[in-house]
Amino acid sequence: FAxxxxxxxxxxxxxxxxxxxxxxxxxxxxxxxxxxxxxxxDAAPRAVQPWQQVPGAALAPTGAPSPFEPALExxxxxxxxxxxxxxxxxxxxxxxxHGTITPSAVHFERHHHGVPDIDPARHRLLIxxxxxxxxxxxxxxxxxxxxxxxxxxxxxxxxxxxxxxATAPDLTCGQIHGLVSCSEWSGVxxxxxxxxxxxxxxxxxxxxxxxxxxxxxxxxxxSKALDDAIVALWQNGERLxxxxxxxxxxxxxxxxxxxxxxxxQRIAVxxxxxxxxxxxxxxxxxxxxxxxxxxxxxxxxxxxxxHPSPGWLLTAPGYHDVSGLAWSGSGRIARVExxxxxxxxxADAELQGTAAPFGFVRFRLPWRWDGGxxxxxxxxxxxxxxxxxxxxxWIARYAPNQRYHxxxxxxxxxxxxxxxxxxxx
Amino acid sequence: FAxxxxxxxxxxxxxxxxxxxxxxxxxxxxxxxxxxxxxxxDAAPRAVQPWQQVPGAALAPTGAPSPFEPALExxxxxxxxxxxxxxxxxxxxxxxxHGTITPSAVHFERHHHGVPDIDPARHRLLIxxxxxxxxxxxxxxxxxxxxxxxxxxxxxxxxxxxxxxATAPDLTCGQIHGLVSCSEWSGVxxxxxxxxxxxxxxxxxxxxxxxxxxxxxxxxxxSKALDDAIVALWQNGERLxxxxxxxxxxxxxxxxxxxxxxxxQRIAVxxxxxxxxxxxxxxxxxxxxxxxxxxxxxxxxxxxxxHPSPGWLLTAPGYHDVSGLAWSGSGRIARVExxxxxxxxxADAELQGTAAPFGFVRFRLPWRWDGGxxxxxxxxxxxxxxxxxxxxxWIARYAPNQRYHxxxxxxxxxxxxxxxxxxxx
Numbered sequence: 001f002a003x004x005x006x007x008x009x010x011x012x013x014x015x016x017x018x019x020x021x022x023x024x025x026x027x028x029x030x031x032x033x034x035x036x037x038x039x040x041x042d043a044a045p046r047a048v049q050p051w052q053q054v055p056g057a058a059l060a061p062t063g064a065p066s067p068f069e070p071a072l073e074x075x076x077x078x079x080x081x082x083x084x085x086x087x088x089x090x091x092x093x094x095x096x097x098h099g100t101i102t103p104s105a106v107h108f109e110r111h112h113h114g115v116p117d118i119d120p121a122r123h124r125l126l127i128x129x130x131x132x133x134x135x136x137x138x139x140x141x142x143x144x145x146x147x148x149x150x151x152x153x154x155x156x157x158x159x160x161x162x163x164x165x166a167t168a169p170d171l172t173c174g175q176i177h178g179l180v181s182c183s184e185w186s187g188v189x190x191x192x193x194x195x196x197x198x199x200x201x202x203x204x205x206x207x208x209x210x211x212x213x214x215x216x217x218x219x220x221x222x223s224k225a226l227d228d229a230i231v232a233l234w235q236n237g238e239r240l241x242x243x244x245x246x247x248x249x250x251x252x253x254x255x256x257x258x259x260x261x262x263x264x265q266r267i268a269v270x271x272x273x274x275x276x277x278x279x280x281x282x283x284x285x286x287x288x289x290x291x292x293x294x295x296x297x298x299x300x301x302x303x304x305x306x307h308p309s310p311g312w313l314l315t316a317p318g319y320h321d322v323s324g325l326a327w328s329g330s331g332r333i334a335r336v337e338x339x340x341x342x343x344x345x346x347a348d349a350e351l352q353g354t355a356a357p358f359g360f361v362r363f364r365l366p367w368r369w370d371g372g373x374x375x376x377x378x379x380x381x382x383x384x385x386x387x388x389x390x391x392x393x394w395i396a397r398y399a400p401n402q403r404y405h406x407x408x409x410x411x412x413x414x415x416x417x418x419x420x421x422x423x424x425x
Numbered sequence: 426f427a428x429x430x431x432x433x434x435x436x437x438x439x440x441x442x443x444x445x446x447x448x449x450x451x452x453x454x455x456x457x458x459x460x461x462x463x464x465x466x467d468a469a470p471r472a473v474q475p476w477q478q479v480p481g482a483a484l485a486p487t488g489a490p491s492p493f494e495p496a497l498e499x500x501x502x503x504x505x506x507x508x509x510x511x512x513x514x515x516x517x518x519x520x521x522x523h524g525t526i527t528p529s530a531v532h533f534e535r536h537h538h539g540v541p542d543i544d545p546a547r548h549r550l551l552i553x554x555x556x557x558x559x560x561x562x563x564x565x566x567x568x569x570x571x572x573x574x575x576x577x578x579x580x581x582x583x584x585x586x587x588x589x590x591a592t593a594p595d596l597t598c599g600q601i602h603g604l605v606s607c608s609e610w611s612g613v614x615x616x617x618x619x620x621x622x623x624x625x626x627x628x629x630x631x632x633x634x635x636x637x638x639x640x641x642x643x644x645x646x647x648s649k650a651l652d653d654a655i656v657a658l659w660q661n662g663e664r665l666x667x668x669x670x671x672x673x674x675x676x677x678x679x680x681x682x683x684x685x686x687x688x689x690q691r692i693a694v695x696x697x698x699x700x701x702x703x704x705x706x707x708x709x710x711x712x713x714x715x716x717x718x719x720x721x722x723x724x725x726x727x728x729x730x731x732h733p734s735p736g737w738l739l740t741a742p743g744y745h746d747v748s749g750l751a752w753s754g755s756g757r758i759a760r761v762e763x764x765x766x767x768x769x770x771x772a773d774a775e776l777q778g779t780a781a782p783f784g785f786v787r788f789r790l791p792w793r794w795d796g797g798x799x800x801x802x803x804x805x806x807x808x809x810x811x812x813x814x815x816x817x818x819w820i821a822r823y824a825p826n827q828r829y830h831x832x833x834x835x836x837x838x839x840x841x842x843x844x845x846x847x848x849x850x
Contacts, residue, residue, distance in 0.1 A: 049543075049547070049548075049636055049690070051541035051542060051543050051636060051637075051638070052541065052636055052637065052638050052640060053638070054638060055509065055511050055538055055539045055638050056511045056536065056538055056539025056540040056541045056542070056637055056638050057511060057539050057540040057541075057542065057667075058503075058510035058511050058513075058539060058540075059501040059502075059503070059510065059511065059513050059514070059515045059534060059536065059540075060501065060515070060668075061496075061498035061499050061500075061501060061515070062497075062498055062499070062530040062531060063529060063530050063531070063532065063534070063666045063667075063668040063669065064530070064666060064667075064668075065663065065664070065666055065667075066542075066543075066545075066664065066665075066666065066667050066671045066672070067542070068543075068544055068545055068546075068671075068672075069664050069671075071486075072487075072663055073486035073487055074486050074487065075486075076484040076485065076486060077484075078483075078484070084480065085483030085484065086480050086481045086482060086483050086484065088484050089484070090484045090485070090486070096663070097659075097662040097663060098572060098574070098611045098658075098659040098662065099572075099574040099609045099610075099611040099659055099661070099662050100574060100609065100662075101526065101609045101661045101662045102662055103528075103529065103661055103662050103663050104488060104528065105487040105488050105489070106487060106488070107488065109484060109488070111481065111484065113480055113481055114480045114481025114482050114483060115481040115482040115483075115484075116476035116477065116481040116482075117476060117481070117482065117491075117492070118474075118476050118491075118493075119493055120491075120493055121493075122474070123474075140740070144744065144745055144746060145746060146746045146789060146791065147523060147524075147746065147748065147789070148777065149523070149524040149525060149777055149778055149787055150778070184524045184525065184526045185524075186523045186524040211474055211476060211477055212476075212477065212481055213476070213477050213478070213479060213480050213481050215477060233523075234522075234523040234524055236524070236526045236528055236661070237522040237523065237524050237525075237526045237527055237528050238490065238497055238521070238522060238528050239490070239491065239494050240491075241488045241489060241490055241491065242482075242488075242489075242490075242491050243484075243485075243488040243489075244488065246491045246493075246494075247491070247493075265474070315565070319569065320569055321569060321570060321571045321572070323572065352573065352574055353574055353575070354779065354781065356779065362574055364571060364572070366571065
C-alpha cells in the first residue's frame with residue numbers, strides 16, 4: 001500500500017498505523033511516501049520568486065499574522081440575550097491551533113457580567129477572616145513576590161455543552177470544545193500569602209471573590225489553596241489581559257474554570273463553604289435520579305481530535321496524521337486511544353513531549369485514509385485510572401438538562417469527499 | 426531584620442538569602458513579612474469599586490492588553506541606514522515579560538532585507554542535491570505531516586552587541602540582550618523529509634536558503650539536520666507570522682539564530698559547506714590573535730537578571746525577588762549563581778520548573794535590599810560544564826570589533842534611589 005514509509009503495520013481498523021510509521025528509525029524508506037505531497041523536482045531550483053525581487057517590509061514594534069491567513073478569532077455568544085452582552089462565552093478555535101500553548105488573544109472566556117476595566121493603581125487584594133492578621137496587597141507590591149511559572153489548562157465546567165442536546169450540532173471542534181485553553185501562568189503561590197496572614201486552626205475553606213460587576217465568588221477548600229493555587233499576574237510572558245482577570249486572577253490547576261476567579265479582590269478564610277450564588281444557582285450537576293451534586297471541582301479526563309476535524313478538508317486519500325489534545329483535572333494523562341472505525345477497534349496514540357502536569361498533552365497517530373467513510377474518535381485515560389466515557393454512559397448518568405462536566409468521547413465522521421462533521425457514536 | 430519570612434539565612438553578601446526564604450515549609454512565619462507590601466486591613470471589605478457598578482465590556486473575538494499597561498513593543502533599529510529599513514533588528518523587551526514564553530508579537534527579529542509577504546499557495550520547499558529523489562513540497566501537504574512540538578529559544582549570534590563597546594551603554598535588559606526569545610515551535614522533523622528524499626552516502630552537509638530578498642543561506646552539517654532540526658509551521662499555537670518566516674522556517678535548537686532560515690524555500694544536500702555570503706562576510710568571529718573562527722554554530726551558556734533591571738524602580742528597601750533567564754546552546758542549564766556585591770560573593774539560585782532542553786530556564790533568589798548601593802549579576806553553568814565568562818575574559822579572547830557570541834556576565838548597579846543601570850564589572 002503506497003503512501004507510508006517507516007513501519008506501516010496496521011494497529012487498528014480502517015487505516016490506523018503504527019506510531020513509528022513515517023518516523024525515522026532503522027527501517028528502509030522510499031521516496032514518494034506521501035505521494036500527493038511531493039513531486040519530482042526539476043534539477044534546477046525555481047526562478048526567483050516575486051517576493052525576492054523587492055525589499056521586504058521594514059521592521060516594526062510588533063509582529064502581526066500573515067494577511068494570507070484567515071483572522072484567528074473566537075466565536076462569541078451572549079448566553080442570556082443582547083441586553084447582557086458581557087454574560088457569555090468566547091470559544092478558542094482549537095482546530096486553527098497546533099502545539100499546546102493557546103495564544104493569549106484567543107484564550108477562551110466565560111464572563112458573568114462583562115470585562116471590567118480596572119486601574120491597577122486602585123485595585124487591592126484583601127485577605128481576611130480566620131487569619132491572625134488581615135492583609136491588603138496592592139498590585140505593585142504583589143509584583144515583588146516570588147513567582148512560580150506553570151503551564152496549566154483552564155476549562156469551563158460548561159465546556160462541550162453543545163453536545164448535550166439530542167442531535168449532534170454542525171459545529172467545529174473549537175465551537176464545541178473550545179472553552180478550554182492552556183497558558184503559562186506566572187504568579188505568587190497563594191499559600192505564601194495565606195501563611196503571611198497566618199491561618200487560624202479553625203480555617204477549612206476560603207471564599208475567592210472577583211471585582212467584576214457580577215462579584216463572582218466561589219468557595220474553595222483550604223487544602224487546594226495551600227497545595228497549588230496561584231495568584232497569577234502574568235500569562236504567556238505578558239501581564240494578564242483584562243479578559244483574563246487583569247490585574248490579578250486565581251489559578252487552580254485542574255479545577256473548574258469558574259472557580260479560578262478573575263479580577264481577584266478578596267479572599268475570605270472561613271470554616272466552611274459559603275454557598276454563594278455562583279455555586280448554588282449555577283455549577284451544580286443534576287443527576288438522573290434527581291439528586292444534585294455540588295462542589296464537583298475537579299475536571300474530568302478528556303481528549304479531542306483537532307486535526308483533522310470539521311473545517312479541515314481531506315483533499316486526497318493516503319497518509320494523514322491524526323493529532324489532538326488531551327487533559328485531565330487529576331493532572332496527568334496516561335493513555336490516549338484512537339479509532340478510525342467508529343469505536344470497533346482502537347489503538348494507542350503517541351503522547352508527545354514532556355507533558356507538564358495540568359498542561360495540555362498532544363497525541364498523534366498515523367492514519368492511511370482509503371477515501372471511504374470513516375469515523376475518527378479519541379479516548380483518554382488519566383494516571384488516576386479515570387477513562388473518558390462514551391456519550392451514552394455520560395447521558396445516562398445525568399438529568400436531561402445537565403450541561404456541566406461533559407467529557408464524553410467526541411467522534412468526527414469523514415465522508416467520501418473528505419469533509420468532516422460532528423456525530424454522536 | 427524585618428522583611429523576610431521562611432528561612433532568612435544569608436547565603437552571600439549584601440542581602441542574598443536562602444532560596445527557602447518566603448517559601449512555605451515547616452518554619453514559623455509572621456505577618457508583615459513584606460512590610461511595605463501589606464497593611465493591616467479594616468475588618469470589613471472595601472466599598473464596591475466603580476468598575477463593579479456598571480456592566481463590563483462585551484465579549485470580543487480577540488482579547489487585548491489593558492489600556493493601563495504601556496504598549497508591549499520592541500525597540501527597532503535599521504543597522505545600515507534608512508535606505509534599507511528591513512535590514513535590522515527588533516529586540517524583545519525581556520524586562521517587561523515574565524515566565525519563559527515570549528509572545529509571538531514581540532519575538533526578536535533580525536532580517537537581512539526585510540520581511541517578504543509570501544502567498545503560501547505559491548511557496549514551495551525544494552530538497553535536492555545528493556539525494557536519490559529531488560522533492561518539492563507545497564505548504565498544504567507539509568501541514569499533513571507528523572508534527573513535533575518543542576519549546577526552544579532562538580538567539581541571534583549578535584545578541585548583546587551593545588556591551589561590546591568600551592563603555593556600558595545606558596540601555597534596558599531587552600535593548601541589550603533581547604535578541605533572544607523562546608517559543609513553542611511545531612513542525613515536521615527535517616530528518617523525515619530528508620529520509621523521504623533518500624540521502625546519498627556522500628552527503629555531509631545541507632545548505633538552507635530563504636525566500637527573502639536577501640536569499641539568506643547557511644551551510645549546516647547533515648548530522649544536525651538529522652538530529653533535531655524542525656521545519657516549523659506553527660509558533661506558540663498559531664501559524665508562523667511573516668516576521669518569523671511564514672509560511673515555513675527552519676529551527677535548529679541551540680544554534681545561531683541566523684542559521685534557522687526563515688521563509689525556507691530550498692535545502693541542498695551537499696558534500697561540504699558552501700561558504701555562502703552569509704557565512705563569510707558575516708557571522709565569523711575574529712580572535713585577538715588575528716585568526717577568524719568560522720562555523721561557530723552552538724550558542725554559548727548565558728544568563729541575565731530581568732527583574733529587577735533598568736526600568737524597574739526599587740521603591741523601598743526590604744524583600745525583593747531576583748529573577749532572570751538562563752539558556753545554553755548545549756541544551757541544559759546546570760546552575761545559576763547570583764551576586765549582589767559585584768561578584769565578591771555568589772550564591773546558587775533556584776532553577777524553576779521542569780526546564781525543556783533548549784528552552785529558557787527561569788532562576789530566582791530572594792534578596793533583602795538594605796537601601797544602599799549594590800551590584801546584581803548572574804552567572805550560568807550548563808550541563809557540559811561551560812561557565813558564562815566574565816566580560817574581561819570574553820574581551821581578551823576576541824579582536825576589538827568582535828560582536829558575535831557575546832555571553833559575558835551582565836551586571837546591574839543599584840543606586841541609593843533604587844534605580845538600576847548597566848555597568849561593566
